[in-house]
Amino acid sequence: MRILLAEDDPMLGDGLRAGLRQLGFQVDWVRDGVAAERELASGDYTAAVLDLGLPLKDGLDVLQALRARKISTPVLVLTARDAVPDRIRGLDLGADDYVVKPVDLHELGARLRSLVRRSHGQMQEIxxxxxxxxxxxxxxxxxxxxxxxxxxxxxxxxxxxxxxxxxxxxxxxxxxxxxxxxxxxxxxxxxxxxxxxxxxxxxxxxxxxxxxxxxxxxxxxxx
The missing domain is CATH 1.10.10.10 (Winged helix-like DNA-binding domain superfamily/Winged helix DNA-binding domain)
Incomplete structure (x- = not known):
């Protein structure tokens, strides 16, 4: 499964990319919101992991723009913003899951697999x-x-x-x-x-x- 990772922190992004690849995901990594929106609009991704505090364009603005263009790629928001209003706004704007950093890598993989299953109408893990x-x-x-x-x-x-x-x-x-x-x-x-x-x-x-x-x-x- 090919996913887009949008994360501006170099160490975290590199670690997430390496870890998700070990779990069997194909990962493309971008470091700002403009690149994230461009790739999700033009690429064929199974899912995306989206940070909110991205340079050039905030992650929530990216998410809102994608959903306004009817781009339905499942998006997992991975962010340090843990306030309840932030979670509500992220989900209301079209996020399929909202996870607060730090997150266990295996949990992140499981959440991505669940998003992908649901987006393809598959309810069972197997x-x-x-x-x-x-x-x-x-x-x-x-x-x-x-x-x-x-x-x-x-x-x-x-x-x-x-x-x-x-x-x-x-x-x-x-x-x-x-x-x-x-x-x-x-x-x-x-x-x-x-x-x-x-x-x-x-x-x-x-x-x-x-x-x-x-x-x-x-x-x-x-x-």
Whole structure:
């Protein structure tokens, strides 16, 4: 899952980026409110972690502007402003969660996963498409009850497809979800990962929609 981190404190931002990457998130980091608004308006992010005390443009103003433009990316506000009126204003302006610093990194990861699940209409922690089960927190996948070993990128690709079950995802959309800034993406990277997933899980686990992209069916039969 690719997320945007908007945090102007260099040490905190670097620590959050490194920690969230260890939890399996792809993280792009910006340090001011203007950059945060620009990237969220133009990028394909699964969620955002937004500080409020940002230079150039306050985080609440960024949030208000995004929601006014009908940009629905889930936003977790992470801030030192702990007064109740600040929390109320943040939530009323469209924040999906409001967390006061400092926060445990694993709690932050859990909150982000919860935001992403809800934004995709998934109520359960474990994702399921037919006989394929995926546990995001444990980063574990099973087929017919048997554990399947996947590489990091294979897991992330499967996660994106299962979050968007029954929806066709183009190669470009999948690349945007799997790779943060600074990664050089081979032209056939998605196809290679899909080939490996089909080999490890089932030849029909991922459907190709010719000329459009790829999809997984929530109720697929892999017998």
């Amino acid at each position: 994702l399921q498409c037919g006989s394929v089960l995926l546990e995001p927190a444990a980063r574990r996948v099973s087929l017919n009850g048997e554990s399947v070993a996947l590489s990091t990128r294979e897991f992330d690709l499967l996660h994106v497809l299962m979050l968007n079950a029954d929806r066709v995802m183009s190669r470009e959309q999948l690349e945007q979800q799997l790779y943060s800034w600074g990664y050089e993406v081979e032209s056939n990277a998605i196809e290679v990962h899909i080939h490996h997933l089909r080999r490890k899980l089932h030849p029909d686990v991922i459907q190709t929609v010719r000329g459009v992209g790829y999809t997984m069916l929530r109720s697929q039969d892999l017998a």
